[in-house]
Amino acid sequence: MRIGIFVCHCGSNIEATVNTAAVAKKSLEYPDVVFATDTMYTCSEPGQDSIVEAIKEHQLDGVVVASCSPRMHEATFRRTVQRAGINPYMFEMANIREHVSWIGKDKDANTNKSAELVLLASEKLRNNRPLFPQQFDVTKRVLVIGGGVAGIQAALDCADGGIDVVMVEKTATIGGKMAKLDKTFPTIDCSSCVLSPKTVDVSQNEKITLHAYSEIESISGFVGNFTVKIRKKSTYVDWTLCTGCGSCIEKCPSKKNPDAFNEGIGTTTAINIPYPQAIPKKATIYADVCRKLRDGKCGVCAKVCPTGAIKYDMVDEIIEEQVGAVITATGYDQMxxxxxxxxxxxxxxxxxxxxxxxxxxxxxxxxxxxxxxxxxxxxxxxxxxxxxxxxxxxxxxxxxxxxxxxxxxxxxxxxxxxxxxxxxxxxxxxxxxxxxxxxxxxxxxxxxxxxxxxxxxxxxxxxxxxxxxxxxxxxxxxxxxxxxxxxxxxxxxxxxxxGVEGAQGAAQLAEKLRISYDQYGFFMESHPKLKPVETNTAGVYLAGVCQGVKDIPTSVSQGSAAAAKVMALFSKPKLQSDPQIAFVDIKRCIGCGKCITVCPYQAIKEVSFRGAPKAEVVGTVCQGCGLCNATCPQGAIQVAHFTDNQLLAEVNALCQF
Amino acid sequence: MEVIQLDKARNTNFLKEVEAESGQKLSTCYQCGNCTAGCPGGEFYDRQVSQIMRAAQLGLKEEALGNRSLWLCLACSTCSARCPNEIDVAGVMETLRSMARREGYVNDRPIESFWKAFLDMVSMNGRTFEAGVMADYMLRTGRGWSNLAMAPAALAKGKMPFFPHRIKGRKEVARIFKRYAEKRS
Structure with missing residues (x-):
């Protein structure tokens, strides 16, 4: 193997406390290293070009860049080496900025540590194998969770872009907090007048399927192919028959119930439509205060309903939807x-x-x-x-x-x-x-x-x-x-x-979506500055206050931004999966099934191989977390690019004395 | 009102001393004023609690120590309970009081004398003795007659016995005072 080492100055970020030239010189002594140099800014265009040139000139088949965190520039350099004809996984990064120059002042110690990190990376690289991503289909439908103004904007923009939208709203009407506001700042225009054209659009747009009074039961799958189970909570009213005429509300004798839409100010009936412009404008019976459902005595609404829509025996229904992306717009609640x-x-x-x-x-x-x-x-x-x-x-x-x-x-x-x-x-x-x-x-x-x-x-x-x-x-x-x-x-x-906090139930939803959230119930974006709409789970995007406090215009902007992200995702004919995933050595696998129980993504299934049970990885579902690898008693299941051999090579490099 | 030459008047050592002695971090105070809002003594103060906190925060020793408010503070701790930044404001006030005594900034001698009289009685009897406190206070200040009007009502309610009620452990209490005095010196 012919390895090239590039030690980056990162301006003065690294150079000030690491002798990069010495690191490069030292690394020439490492096995298989045929070329080493230090560069001012490796990530810059001339820096990248110098890598490409060196690969050609010295016939390199593996590259180590010692610079910043792989979170910063691993993708950049993988593309660089690919440009020169090397498989992108024949590249390794040694983090000598965050792990060395930024945290230590002793130049000699820093230089030593940097040299060791370079050795570590090059020893791993000697065990690397070319990896190739798989391609898979995308379900071009999007799930929008939450029918507030952010979710509405995201749904309308996606629908405008020709994408089918499934919208799930927890309460009986969309509109969210904005529907409750009287006027909006700084224009003092009527909040519901501004909002209602959009809510009506949602109900009339044939690309949008609205499930109001519904909640997410579970989500499985991965970017491009999510399976969503939605619990349609029982409204005790057949919404296909209900015309929203309001006769039931007029006659309902249970009138003294706290009005959730009015934030507990004033009272409402046990069967109600939250507000006049509600979408959908359908009645819902709240079982905890309905006399018929609680005590069995009453039934007035069923008698007065002109279309016979009242169904006291209705139960929750679980439906399933297939989507390729998810936008969460679950908003906030007051502390x-x-x-x-x-x-x-x-x-x-x-x-x-x-x-x-x-x-x-x-x-x-x-x-x-x-x-x-x-x-x-x-x-x-x-x-x-x-x-x-x-x-x-x-x-x-x-x-x-x-x-x-x-x-x-x-x-x-x-x-x-x-x-x-x-x-x-x-x-x-x-x-x-x-x-x-x-x-x-x-x-x-x-x-x-x-x-x-x-x-x-x-x-x-x-x-x-x-x-x-x-x-x-x-x-x-x-x-x-x-x-x-x-x-x-x-x-x-x-x-x-x-003060506000993440909506009630936000944490539970985050667990289902496998996204992170903070102690106040706000969802974590992928990067606080450069990826404010993405999450760390591919295919799940954020809009509105669920990500952090913001006002209406900003929520609307983020709704549109999330829609743009979904449209960009769906614009590709096929998606590529990360090849850094688990694989099974079938000869070593004893079929114990431990990997299947620990896998958080249900990415491993049991198959029969010549009559014996064996584990098999569903490549597109696996996220490469490595739990199976750590659990397997036989070492039969490994994560590509992080195999036991690769990690042990690193350990050996460090612990030779 | 004078203009404070802020860069020159600041005494950062004083700020550090207050922080070290009180165990509170004054930079967390963002001057919301909730300590002042809840202070039952505020209406008698010459400088409000939040202003004293500000003076300490800036390291303005004169302003923080040389005010009458320190001696009117009841140490009820409402300020500490209300502080959104979890500063024990009453603790800071206590620190400032003790610094003011040490460094000769006491602004209201009679109140300080009353405190001393009270503590004298506690160290002697293990508990307070009202008539004794009064006599001690009169001796210290020479102006005890100003409160004489209250005596008949207090006497009638049995609030001012003529002889002290001593507690069983008064020697132990006296030892606490002695130990404190030794530690201080």
């Missing part, structure tokens, strides 16, 4: 603010969340757009908004900023003045974060044109008290840190800008 005693722990009726206040402002809300406080229906004249409730608060494990609260609070203060001109709003804030287009101007308008008083400080306590006229007030005690004084405001209504 449990009732753990915060200083804001009344959820026990004060007129301390509401920002989302609840949206419903109080909305014309389709429980108060038909008249601001009335929940306890006694009083129109508030003094409204206190508190920012950062459960955000930027390390003491409760929420150190992050929830991003959009500053803006929606300014909007709500403006709307409050519009609804009740004689009212006065106060905002307790720590910093105003308004970096978007026209955003800062908007918060200034809240102060300058609408007279909202911004008070820089947090609130320590909210004390209910009875005023001389018998009306309940809420004494909000905070600080004005600019004044350097404690302050108190006697409020009629208090609105909390509650």
């Amino acid at each position: 449990d603010w009732t753990q915060l005693g200083e804001y009344g722990a959820g026990k004060l009726p007129d301390v509401v969340t920002g989302l609840q206040y949206e419903r109080l402002l909305s014309a389709s809300g429980p108060t038909e757009g008249h601001i009335k406080r929940p306890s006694d229906g009083l129109e508030p004249k003094s409204v206190v908004f508190i920012q950062c409730v459960g955000s930027r608060d390390k003491s409760i494990g929420r150190p992050y900023c929830s991003g959009f609260c500053c803006m929606y609070t300014a909007k709500q203060a403006i709307l409050t003045k519009d609804h009740v001109p004689e009212s006065q709003s106060y905002v307790f804030y720590m910093d105003i974060r308004a970096p978007g287009k026209m955003y800062d101007e908007f918060t200034r308008r809240a102060m300058e044109e609408y007279g909202t008083e911004y008070i820089r400080g947090r609130v320590s306590t909210i004390q209910p008290h009875i005023r001389p006229d018998g009306v309940v007030g809420y004494m909000v005690r905070g600080a004005d840190t600019l004044l350097g004084q404690p302050v108190e405001i006697d409020a009629d209504l208090v609105v909390l800008a509650v």
Whole structure:
């Protein structure tokens, strides 16, 4: 074998603390090494060209580049050697930047360690074999999980691009959080008016199949070929018959149930359609509060339904869909603010969340757009908004900023003045974060044109008290840190800008999708800057707040971005699979089946070979994790490019003394 | 109000001392003001808790130690409970008080004298003795008569016995005080 070594300076990143020329010189002593040099920037075009030239000039059949992490440039150099006619897997990388120059200052020690890492890589390379990817077909359908504005945008864009879309929404209607908002910042246009053309498009687009009131049961397979089991939760109403006329809702006697769409403000019936523009506009019975389903007595809805759509004996149904890619757009939920005693722990009726206040402002809300406080229906004249409730608060494990609260609070203060001109709003804030287009101007308008008083400080306590006229007030005690004084405001209504976290059930969904998530339930993108839409599982993409806090325009953008990723994936006639996967030496395999039980991807199946059980790897499903390799008692199952022999060669290279 | 020459007035050693003695990291304070918002003594302060924290954060020794608020602080720890950054603000206040005493910054002698009187009685009797505290305080400050108006009500409620109630372990308590004094010196 003829190996060439290229030791990279990475500008001064490596060169400053590693003697790269010495590393190159030393490596010429290694077995099979016929050429070694150090280069300024190996990844640059001239750097890559020098590799190609050296391969031709010295008839190299293997290359080692000692530079940065393979996560950075392995793909780059594999293409380079391929350009020179060498199989891309006859290339190895020694990481002398992250593992050496960035972490140590002793130049001699660094140079020694670098030389050893190069030896390691070249010894492995001597055991490398050319590998070739397999090709497989792609199912050109996409699954969109979540019917909020991000998911809707992704679905519509994919459908526009000619891709069949399967959309799964947990609740009975699509629209997500945006459907609950009254107006949007910074334009104060009506949220549902902007959104409903899109939701209607979803329902009318023949490329989109919508499964509302459904959840993901399981997902198996791999990029291009996922099999999705969807649980269609029982609505007790045959949606093919339901016309959405609303007779059942009018007559339902169980009326005092908390209204989830209205965030618990106001009540609703046991059979209902969440809101007037719901898509699909079909009724759903909620079994836990339905008299017929709970106690067996009632059945009024079945009697009044003109189409006979009510089916009390309906059960959950599991359906299966084949898709080639998945876009998750599961959005967010508010953190449990009732753990915060200083804001009344959820026990004060007129301390509401920002989302609840949206419903109080909305014309389709429980108060038909008249601001009335929940306890006694009083129109508030003094409204206190508190920012950062459960955000930027390390003491409760929420150190992050929830991003959009500053803006929606300014909007709500403006709307409050519009609804009740004689009212006065106060905002307790720590910093105003308004970096978007026209955003800062908007918060200034809240102060300058609408007279909202911004008070820089947090609130320590909210004390209910009875005023001389018998009306309940809420004494909000905070600080004005600019004044350097404690302050108190006697409020009629208090609105909390509650921090957000990943949607409930996000973690469980991430497990099913095999994607990573953080401790707050947000899904992890593949790279924080350069791959914000991809996940580390091929074929699974992210859109909207499920990936991290963002407002509507950014969520919509990411929905479109995810759709573009799916279209790029589907534009190829066939996909190539990574050849770094497990393979079985059938002579050594004793058919014990241990590999089958440990495989997290169900990529190994049992086959019969001349009457004896043997393991067989399904190449396109295997992700090359190596669990089977570590488990196999016979060493019969190996991962290509990381075989026992290759790893032992590395160990031997290091431990010769 | 004067302009502070911030680069010159800063005393980073002071900041380090406060951090080391209190065990708190002051750079985590982002000045939300929740300590001030909840402070029951705030209305009597000449400098609010959050401002004292800011002064300490900047290393402004005079501002952090030479204020009356340190001596009005009740040590109720509401500030520590409310702090979103898990700073034991009351602990920092305690540190500043003890530094102020050590380095002669005490701004309110009578309050300091009251504390000393209280601790004298505890070390003598193992617990407080109100009449004794009063007498001790009068001697230390020479201005005890100012609180005399409260005496009849306190007497009537039995809050001011004429003889101390000594506890069983008062020698042990006295030893604690002695050990502390030895350690300090």
